[in-house]
Amino acid sequence: MVIITLWLGVLKTTKPPIWAENWRNFLVMRVERWLPGDEGALAAGMLWGGDNGLSRQTKESYRRVGLLHIIAASGYNVTLVAGWILSASLIWLSRRWALGMTIGGVIMYMLVAGWQPSIIRAGIMSILAMLGLILGRERDAKWLLIITGAMMLAWNWQLISDIGFQLSFAATLGILTLLNTSPLHPSPIIGEGTRGRGIFDVLVADLKTTLAAQAMTTPLILHHFGNLSVISPLVNAVLLWTVPLIMQITAVGLVIGPVNYLAWPLLKLQTWVVNSVASWPISNWEVGKMSWLWVGMYYLVLAICIKFWPWRQRVSG
Incomplete structure (x- = not known):
């Protein structure tokens, strides 16, 4: 707790x-030396966060298709890094x-990647x-989220x-x-967690995760x-699998x-798909800003659905 308290102190800086x-x-310069242009900026962004060096057109395309989050250091990055360090x-x-080594690595990654709220939340x-595992206490991701917040x-x-x-x-x-799924521990190594599963199963799993996140963030x-x-859920399902591969390759690089x-090749595939889909009229739908009243109503209805409808078990299965 002392480490976490000291780390929270940097939130005021x-x-x-x-x-x-x-x-x-x-x-970042090390990555961009070998991968110039948008490809290098994307690879560095996936690994460390940030969109510096990314052309305005490519950045706008990623925003329109709802994929800009992959180049913002986030909980996804923290989780992958933690998984890699722990496995090694x-x-x-x-x-x-x-x-203990993983905890140290996560803190170091948080320092280098910056302390955006998503990084801090996932890091803590x-x-x-991991402290709970060291102490032999069962972890509950929902309680961890509440405590962190x-x-x-x-x-x-x-x-x-x-x-x-x-x-x-x-x-x-x-x-x-x-989904009744913890985002703390996705597959840390290429192939782990997907072994024995077809590409369709992997795409469906990514689609479910994206839809679950979007259902809560839409309002x-x-x-x-x-x-x-x-079009964001579909694009995420099609391309999200490339992110850990690119991160691992550039980390070794x-x-x-x-x-x-x-x-x-993975970066070119990603930019080609994103730039192509971004030109579709349905890629970005202007609907006007929603008031806090309607935001509250949305979450109330969603909470009722989560509480009383039995579909959640089928979705997470």
Whole structure:
């Protein structure tokens, strides 16, 4: 708890430590050296977050199809990094030491990637979950989400009006409640969790996850922006599987530079699909901003559906 409390202290600062910024810039340049242009900017964004270096057209295309979240350091990134570190540590270390190593790695990643609300939320959730495992306590992702939110708001109550904070928590809550699935531990290694499953099953799983997150975030998106990407769930289902592959390749490429070239075909595929779909009229639907009253009504109806309808078990199956 001391570590988490100290980390929450940085929420009141406006910039990450200088050394973290310098290290991040070095790592980003390392990726872009081998993958110039939009491809390099995308790869660096997926690994460390941020859209610097991305052309305005490509950025707008990703926004229109609802895929801009993959180049914003988020809980998805934290979870993948935690999974990789844990899997690698378990090869040489005991379970308890491997969990401790993973906690340290998550904190380091949070520092280098910055402390956007989604990063902080996912980082604290992962750390609390791993501390619970070290202490032999059963973890409950919903309680971890509540505790994390309470800790963040207690330290900096202004986060409650932060759009990133709202969307991050809403998306996580949607996955937890609609799918009965914890986003803390997706497949950390290529193929793990998907072994023995066809590509159709993987796409369906990604589609379910996207729909669950979008069901919970839609009213917030409409309230703040007044537009909605109708095609977003399908695009996410088609392309989301490329993200961990690209991240893993570029992570290895930080050490062995030429390995980055292996990510180029996946990046080109992704940008081609996104730019093509972004030109469709239905890719972005302007509906006008939703008032807080209608946002509240939406969540009330959704809560009733979650509470009394039996379809949730079928969806999560």
